[in-house]
Amino acid sequence: MIRLLLAEDQALLLGALGSLLDLEDDLEVVARAANGDQARQAIETHRPDLLVTDIEMPGSTGLELAEWVREAHPEIRVVILTTFARPGYLRRALDAGVRGYLLKETPVEPLADALRRIHAGERVIDPELALTAFDSKDPLTERERQVLRLAGEGLSNAEIGKRLHLADGTVRNYLSEAIGKLAAENRIEAYRIARDQGWL
Amino acid sequence: MIRLLLAEDQALLLGALGSLLDLEDDLEVVARAANGDQARQAIETHRPDLLVTDIEMPGSTGLELAEWVREAHPEIRVVILTTFARPGYLRRALDAGVRGYLLKETPVEPLADALRRIHAGERVIDPELALTAFDSKDPLTERERQVLRLAGEGLSNAEIGKRLHLADGTVRNYLSEAIGKLAAENRIEAYRIARDQGWL
DNA sequence: CAGCGGAAATGACATTCGTCACCTCGAATC
DNA sequence: GATTCGAGGTGACGAATGTCATTTCCGCTG
Numbered sequence A, B: 001m002i003r004l005l006l007a008e009d010q011a012l013l014l015g016a017l018g019s020l021l022d023l024e025d026d027l028e029v030v031a032r033a034a035n036g037d038q039a040r041q042a043i044e045t046h047r048p049d050l051l052v053t054d055i056e057m058p059g060s061t062g063l064e065l066a067e068w069v070r071e072a073h074p075e076i077r078v079v080i081l082t083t084f085a086r087p088g089y090l091r092r093a094l095d096a097g098v099r100g101y102l103l104k105e106t107p108v109e110p111l112a113d114a115l116r117r118i119h120a121g122e123r124v125i126d127p128e129l130a131l132t133a134f135d136s137k138d139p140l141t142e143r144e145r146q147v148l149r150l151a152g153e154g155l156s157n158a159e160i161g162k163r164l165h166l167a168d169g170t171v172r173n174y175l176s177e178a179i180g181k182l183a184a185e186n187r188i189e190a191y192r193i194a195r196d197q198g199w200l
Numbered sequence C: 001c002a003g004c005g006g007a008a009a010t011g012a013c014a015t016t017c018g019t020c021a022c023c024t025c026g027a028a029t030c
Numbered sequence D: 001g002a003t004t005c006g007a008g009g010t011g012a013c014g015a016a017t018g019t020c021a022t023t024t025c026c027g028c029t030g
Helices: A011-023 A036-046 A062-072 A087-095 A108-119 A140-149 A157-164 A170-181 A187-197 B010-023 B036-046 B062-072 B087-095 B108-119 B144-152 B157-164 B168-181 B187-197
Strands: A002-007 A027-033 A050-053 A077-082 A100-103 B002-007 B026-032 B049-055 B077-082 B100-103
Touching: A002 A011, A002 A036, A002 A108, A002 B049, A011 A027, A011 A108, A011 B010, A011 B108, A027 A036, A027 A108, A027 B144, A027 B157, A036 A050, A050 A062, A050 A108, A062 A077, A062 A087, A077 A087, A077 A108, A077 B187, A100 A108, A108 B010, A108 B108, A140 A157, A140 A187, A157 A170, A170 A187, A187 B036, B002 B010, B002 B036, B002 B108, B010 B108, B026 B036, B026 B108, B036 B049, B036 B062, B049 B062, B049 B108, B062 B077, B077 B108, B087 B100, B100 B108, B144 B157, B144 B168, B144 B187, B157 B168, B168 B187
Parallel strands: A002 A027, A002 A050, A050 A077, A077 A100, B002 B026, B002 B049, B049 B077, B077 B100
Antiparallel strands: none
């Protein structure tokens, strides 16, 4: 019996997927979590074999969760299950030692099979992503990321500066560098590119 | 027996939810569609009692689908099932005569109940949204919406002008009006506000 | 200690944006 | 035929943004 813990913030999917996987003879959903923090607690109490987690959740993300699991419970295998085919996400996930990275495009049966294979020791990466994995890596510095995130929310240079305790000229510089590195025309395009790559 | 058609682009949710609803004694999923166009065809062939559809899908959206159903098959009841609690979406859905508007936050059982009630003639709106429904309505003109959409993708005034066959000064004017109407500081903020309201 | 490199800042400059008042032209209205 | 109105356009002006060269201030490292 493979003991699963599901972490997913969309209640409908969490419930439906949980029930369905539970119907499989060799799978058992021992707990469900609606966010990263609940997942940590559930891990401590239930010690599942496999953690299946979404990435974008309130509280701590699935990637943070995966990193934590590797530290705290290295025997638990982590499977990422997300909507986003973003190279940066996959890279970070692999760095965190996850055993599987699957998209929500996958139908249920293939997903269940993948979970079995992962439990048996295999590593399963969605084929659509396996290729893009070693494409481009994040060229941004931490400061550039911070500035870009805020710029993407519509803040002006001055406002960004205030938030990060920087002069607005400095903000301009970081933004200019980020725009250059990403070959964008302006801050908005730069923000989109970085976000779509999973670098923010 | 209530005959359902599900339209949802996320294969995992489509599959899991479909299987689960099908297990209910009085519900039958007669067809599944991964986008709006497939849904139209499936409606023609299967004539379901209820159409349960997502909003944001490739091809035509769930809202367009709902509008089409009211024209072509007014006897079919439409239920919107979406992640987004955007007032503009709800308003447009109600204008299209949908009988239900539910969030993917809803667990499966309440969803099944809601479908039964809708089939029985009731109208079910997610309580979280029922309130916000009559808040604010879209103050934007069609031109302003177009311009804002493109601005949100990082295009400059000149580029937007080229796309829409307008002079860049005119683009500036539309954008300026939109920013004013939405009480935003700049185009990015205006874009975000409009998007979050479901006006784009 | 000298030297190097990264983080933060400054100043100058061109370009783009945001605002506003005003112009044009064609269709609908009177 | 004159008037109104709305979509689109112009021009001007200040503010914000983007680019670059240069500077200061560390903390390292040889």
